[in-house]
Amino acid sequence: DTGVSQNPRHKITKRGQNVTFRCDPISEHNRLYWYRQTLGQGPEFLTYFQNEAQLEKSRLLSDRFSAERPKGSFSTLEIQRTEQGDSAMYLCASADRVYGYTFGSGTRLTVV
Amino acid sequence: GESVGLHLPTLSVQEGDNSIINCAYSNSASDYFIWYKQESGKGPQFIIDIRSNMDKRQGQRVTVLLNKTVKHLSLQIAATQPGDSAVYFCAVKSPNDYKLSFGAGTTVTVRA
Numbered sequence: 001d002t003g004v005s006q007n008p009r010h011k012i013t014k015r016g017q018n019v020t021f022r023c024d025p026i027s028e029h030n031r032l033y034w035y036r037q038t039l040g041q042g043p044e045f046l047t048y049f050q051n052e053a054q055l056e057k058s059r060l061l062s063d064r065f066s067a068e069r070p071k072g073s074f075s076t077l078e079i080q081r082t083e084q085g086d087s088a089m090y091l092c093a094s095a096d097r098v099y100g101y102t103f104g105s106g107t108r109l110t111v112v
Numbered sequence: 113g114e115s116v117g118l119h120l121p122t123l124s125v126q127e128g129d130n131s132i133i134n135c136a137y138s139n140s141a142s143d144y145f146i147w148y149k150q151e152s153g154k155g156p157q158f159i160i161d162i163r164s165n166m167d168k169r170q171g172q173r174v175t176v177l178l179n180k181t182v183k184h185l186s187l188q189i190a191a192t193q194p195g196d197s198a199v200y201f202c203a204v205k206s207p208n209d210y211k212l213s214f215g216a217g218t219t220v221t222v223r224a
Contacts, residue, residue, distance in 0.1 A: 004155075006155075031210070033210075033211065040216070040217070041216055041217070042116070042201050042203075042214030042215050042216050042217055043156065043201075043212075043214050044214070045211040045212070045213070048210045048211060050210075055210065056210055056211065058211075091155050091156070100158075100161075101146070101158070101212065102158065103148075103155035103156045103157070103158075104155050105153075105154050105155045106154070106155045108153075
């Protein structure tokens with residue numbers, strides 16, 4: 001594995017449903033980030049993990065959002081009671097130090 | 113917080129010409145800067161980075177220039193090719209911060 005893997009690539013869900021995305025970082029990277037990107041905008045920071053510890057959460061991460069990184073390996077991002085405004089690309093990035101972020105291809109969420 | 117802005121939302125360039133994409137940032141203490149390329153449906157792809165102790169860095173066909181005095185960053189692409197058509201983002205990190213702040217992106221279109 002030479003990159004950050006995200007699954008699924010696309011998700012269409014009905015409003016009010018829960019969704020969960022998975023990110024598998026580059027194996028030796030201890031830092032993991034989630035970002036959200038809406039059409040025509042740059043990515044916006046959501047949350048950051050160092051190993052299994054969630055060290056920072058953005059105000060964008062409402063209480064309907066939860067992220068985990070058990071054992072400091074893969075991470076999941078869950079959105080409960082999805083709303084149309086949650087439609088976006090959800091990007092995961094990993095790094096082994098402060099510098100050098102590698103992004104995955106993202107999960108595109110469409111809430112209908 | 114950090115504010116990052118691109119000077120032009122779109123750039124059209126003739127194949128073979130040089131491209132210049134500009135970015136302004138707000139926090140004079142920012143210490144790390146990255147340029148990313150994003151193609152449709154994909155995650156941001158690292159192009160080149162520069163730390164605040166440098167003012168120029170070169171890669172393959174790309175050069176990043178950093179002017180800390182006016183808080184300005186630019187990406188120069190030499191001999192632009194059709195495969196360079198994409199959205200380009202600058203990202204900025206502040207000291208003691210884990211996350212990157214992104215600008216809105218410049219869409220580069222290469223004309224044959």
